[in-house]
């Protein structure tokens with residue numbers, strides 16, 4: 001029997017049944033436009049207001065500080081370009097990190113081409129930003145610090161509260177891309193002094209193509225979509241009602257059961273990491289051993305390349321991902337793995353397995369049975385590796 | 396994204412390994428994506444009688460190495476030199492466009508191994 005095990009929850013998750021059930025009526029039954037005054041419109045308005053409340057509640061934000069968007073990428077673009085445009089009179093300097101998602105990095109590069117200056121802070125070998133580096137990088141013309149909450153590749157969770165304390169004291173806006181953190185980490189935008197926060201529903205068992213941006217009241221932010229008066233005049237376009245309702249339900253569920261889910265994920269995660277370390281030589285764990293997302297496993301296997309690893313796993317029914325250049329069609333391996341100091345070759349041999357709440361002990365046992373065979377087979381083919389009697393010698 | 400032939404050569408690669416006392420060795424690295432391929436040859440009367448490879452790289456790199464060794468085995472040196480990366484890719488029922496550069500690696504490794512063989516022959520004749 002061919003097994004099928006999904007270990008790519010950082011890419012996206014399946015959608016929960018309760019979420020789907022909540023969305024269904026809003027496709028063909030309650031199809032009103034929330035901007036309309038009639039009863040159809042009011043029905044839709046009520047529903048998105050509920051989702052806004054559900055979202056605000058888990059972040060400890062206010063109802064009127066939540067703006068729905070078309071996903072994490074849009075939220076990141078809006079936060080960064082919006083703050084840049086609205087505050088360029090004060091200055092044109094932005095601080096971010098070397099390991100951000102491309103939605104942040106490429107947005108910053110775009111701004112650099114348009115007269116802004118960006119500082120990319122380095123990270124340590126665990127992928128951690130040093131809050132002192134943030135403090136040192138802030139200048140009189142700095143308008144924004146954007147540091148992700150948790151990294152999508154290596155799972156490292158950043159010292160967000162410490163960074164927030166600094167930006168607050170310095171009077172600089174603080175944005176965090178929390179796309180990977182929401183649903184797995186307690187977030188309090190007030191306690192952590194976060195001014196803007198991006199989230200995306202398909203990372204916590206909600207629908208794809210919908211997200212939100214939290215914007216602290218009083219933050220100067222220029223819209224990037226112009227048109228109708230939706231989202232209190234700040235994000236034009238008729239709302240994705242079923243999607244927003246799904247987001248609301250999904251975020252509520254994620255936080256209702258978070259502690260229990262995290263416990264399950266952390267147990268499986270550590271079983272997988274330790275199991276691999278016990279069974280395979282010359283592997284390293286990428287990211288922080290404990291300050292990491294509950295479901296994230298990222299390891300480098302020396303002497304082999306990530307895409308051939310992924311293909312082999314896929315043939316055994318295991319879906320994972322890799323930071324190898326060979327998987328992405330680009331030439332350089334992942335910027336995150338290079339930023340934590342891995343050589344190109346080691347970065348090439350990286351494998352990311354991200355667990356979700358439907359994964360079981362049996363899934364992990366199966367991976368631990370299959371993976372060592374695959375690694376052995378690929379290493380035997382590798383010119384970087386010489387097999388000797390009684391053991392292996394590496395060159 | 397890969398053809399059945401590519402997957403077959405990836406899962407069951409032909410001619411993996413290294414020839415002892417080879418007549419020619421070619422090692423090439425694709426500096427761009429950091430992949431490495433090593434091909435060793437056994438040549439008798441200008442005919443490639445045995446060939447083996449080792450590859451660090453993606454599925455396409457492994458499959459093209461395997462196919463390239465199949466294509467040159469039993470061929471004369473000149474016939475082998477005439478084999479292009481496109482011929483290797485065609486023999487695998489094609490490669491995705493982003494993976495064509497991996498097949499260049501196989502062509503280069505074969506060429507280099509043959510050059511190495513010729514170099515060694517020259518030295519022998521010289522002595």
Ligand SMILES: Cc1ncc(COP(=O)(O)O)c(C=O)c1O
Nearest residue numbers: 071072073101103152179180200
């Ligand atoms: C950290 C991070 N930021 C942003 C995004 C983009 O989110 P979306 O796919 O919803 O546009 C992702 C998802 O891949 C992510 O992991």
Ligand code: FES
Nearest residue numbers: 326428452453497
């Ligand atoms: S060897 Fe790098 S993409 Fe094929």
